[in-house]
Amino acid sequence: MRLxxxxxxxxxxxxxxRRLVDCYGIVQLSTGDLLRESAAAGTPAGRKAHEIMxxxxxxxxxMVVAIVAERIDRPDCAKGFILDGFPRTVGQAEALxxxxxxxxxxxxxxxxxxxxESILVQRVENRVKEMxxxxxxxxxxxxxxxxxxxxAAYRGQTAPLVDYYAxxxxxxxxxxxxxxxxxxxxxxxxxxPRKRVQADAGAGKPAQS
Ligand code: AMP
Numbered sequence: 001m002r003l004x005x006x007x008x009x010x011x012x013x014x015x016x017x018r019r020l021v022d023c024y025g026i027v028q029l030s031t032g033d034l035l036r037e038s039a040a041a042g043t044p045a046g047r048k049a050h051e052i053m054x055x056x057x058x059x060x061x062x063m064v065v066a067i068v069a070e071r072i073d074r075p076d077c078a079k080g081f082i083l084d085g086f087p088r089t090v091g092q093a094e095a096l097x098x099x100x101x102x103x104x105x106x107x108x109x110x111x112x113x114x115x116x117e118s119i120l121v122q123r124v125e126n127r128v129k130e131m132x133x134x135x136x137x138x139x140x141x142x143x144x145x146x147x148x149x150x151x152a153a154y155r156g157q158t159a160p161l162v163d164y165y166a167x168x169x170x171x172x173x174x175x176x177x178x179x180x181x182x183x184x185x186x187x188x189x190x191x192x193p194r195k196r197v198q199a200d201a202g203a204g205k206p207a208q209s
Contacts, residue, residue, distance in 0.1 A: 001026055001080040001195065002105065004087070006161055007113030008154040009147065010123035011176045012183060016113075017084040019184050024195075026080035031088075034067050035059060036139075054140040056149030058088055058157060065095040072099065080108075088158045093165075108194050110165040111187060113176035117151060 001024050005013040017028040032053075039050035049059045068086055071077070087093040100106055121144070128142050141150065165171045172190045174183055 001191070002083075002100075002107050003081075003191075004083045004107060004110040004165070005085075005113065006110055006158070006165070007176060008115060008117065008120055008158075009150045010120035010127070011113035011115045012123075012180065013084050013113060015180055016111075016183055016187060017082045020082050020187070023188065024080065026082060027076050028082045028084055029068065029071055029077075029086070030084040031064050031067065031086040032084075034071065035064070038067070050140070054146065056141050056146030056153065058153050061089055061091045061095065064088075065092060065099075068096070069099055072103075087161060088153070090160055090164055093161055107170055109172050109191060110161075110170045111190070112162055112165075112171055112173045113183075114173055115176035119177065120151065121147060 003020065003026075005017055007013050014030060017030070020026070021028050035046075035049045035053060038046035039053065040046070045063060049063065052059045064086060068083070072081060083096075087096050124142055124147055128138060131138055141147070162171065172187075174186045174190065176183060178186065
């Protein structure tokens, strides 16, 4: 299974990705996490990314695409992966199409999380409190100013991907305002037919509708 989770910051992509990892036995690739790792490593590229991320802007496409290209080539991605936070621009989506074509594989679905912007700020504030409560290092971009930029980046640069993937027949939408368990259930029921098709194909059986 190769999936993309699409939605604004605070929509619940990371939480649902971790659940899908358990359910399908595939890896979660969060470009935000990968960029934070490279920032923590302190390489020149990582330091540049850190500055951009702290403002809440998007890092350049070529940098993120290079990270994803290297990551999906690793053996643990052979069974599939969940892209969480990538692609975020049409340019990245086109680059991903090229990468997958070169590998001779394709996406199974793109799951869009539909969420009212008004609750996202509250959700991010809750995340900050929870992380602080666990004694974890807070993200440099979980503050009101950076969040405004992140939401603007989503609206301006990422939201057009909804149409991009709808035109390809890959888009599945879930109501991201529901409880965590309800969203998981919605995703699982949307993906069930695709999972069955894959299982049938693996067993050499014709797919059933
Ligand atoms: P996230 O952890 O997905 O919320 O991402 C945190 C930050 O990392 C974003 O606000 C961007 O600055 C950067 N980032 C993550 N993924 C991408 C991407 N696909 N393209 C550009 N910037 C990204």
